[in-house]
Amino acid sequence: MVDAVVEPFLQMNGVGKWFGNLQVLHDVTFSVKKSEKIVVCGPSGSGKSTMIRCINRLEKHQMGQIHVNGIELTDQKKNIDRVRQEVGMVFQNFNLYPHLTILENCTIAPRWVKGIGRKEAEDIALRFLERVRIPEKAHFYPSQLSGGQQQRVAIARSLCMNPKVMLFDEPTSALDPELVREVLETMAQLAADGMTMICVTHEMGFARQVADRVIFMDEGKIVEVASPDEFFDDPKESRTRRFLKQILY
């Protein structure tokens, strides 16, 4: 038997995006292989969020192509739904449902999107809550948890849908400093388990430890792509150097 050629799992090709007259993505092209971990960084307003939000169609791109696991993102609802089943996302502000318990937060999508029965959905949820190390909070409400715990629940909620790639949009930047670590450890664990990940983050320690490649964006363009060591120790572009100087004081 011959293995299929390793197709990129996710591909962006010449992607352009405008908000009104403002072009926020210019010719963004990159691809991600299965199991690869990408860290995206860049100054505020450089289009990092917009770029990863295009991957599950929270934002609509107007130019170029995006393929996820061979499915092209177009206006077709069917494709969008299929892609969203493959892609999980974790947000800066957690976006947990405040009126639902932790367990209900984790079961609502498996039950109503995949039609899984309540009991089975709860078993799956508890398994992932154990994996993010908060099974004992299953019957609490989000407001009763610390920010770090909420973000770990958000990760578990996403994992319950069995995604093949996880997107993180600054998952630790709304957290108190002492809570950042538990979330990064959870993400590192996920990476070690082989998840394909795209993380917008400025956590340099995490990037060095986990990332296969770092993508640096500025003004809606990809400026530099490099391995973490190259990126932090020997950046090629002057804009990258300026940015690194700023975030490292």
Next chain:
Amino acid sequence: MDFNYIALALPDLLRGVRMTLVVSALAILISLAIAIVGAFLRSLPFKPLHYLVTGYVEFIRGTPYLVQIFFIFYGFPTIGLTLSVFWSGVMALGIWASAYHIENLRAGLAAVGNGMRDASASLGLKPLHHGLFVVFPIALRAALPSIMNTIVSTIKNSAYLQAIGLIELTYVAVEKISYEFRAVEMFASICVIYLACIFTVSGLGHVLERRLKRPYLGR
């Protein structure tokens, strides 16, 4: 104050309050149903519907309630829609209250953060499920205090319906005064009855609020 007289008048008054409560209850149901539909239509991206609902709200809130009652009772038959006194009253009260409930729901919807839509979309929830299980419950909880306010006003405003001859509590009192001349006894009595009804309803509202609030609002 002649308490014997009040005791004798009580059966008539209780018949009146029964009508008050039935009309109010139906009007409350109708107003909430109209409001949910209205708030939903207004949330759609189709602008003309938005203006239609806003126009409805502004029209109801900008015209005297008594005029609306007369308009429905005397005006609707001219367009071929003849309603009994009872149903004219229910419709007038329900339509009046619906305008306020639409506004209550708008405030509730504004309390649903933008992040909820992102979360649901990223999880693949259908818009219908997102609306039913996420937007609606969050909005309802946020709107509940003002919804309760409007419900209390609905009960009180049923008194205006005596103007078209609906035999509710105030009508009964006014009519008895007109031939028995015990104004103080009658108005005191119906005030107590209205207060009792409204305390009961707002008490139920508080219980509901506490039940629904659970821990998520406070911390």
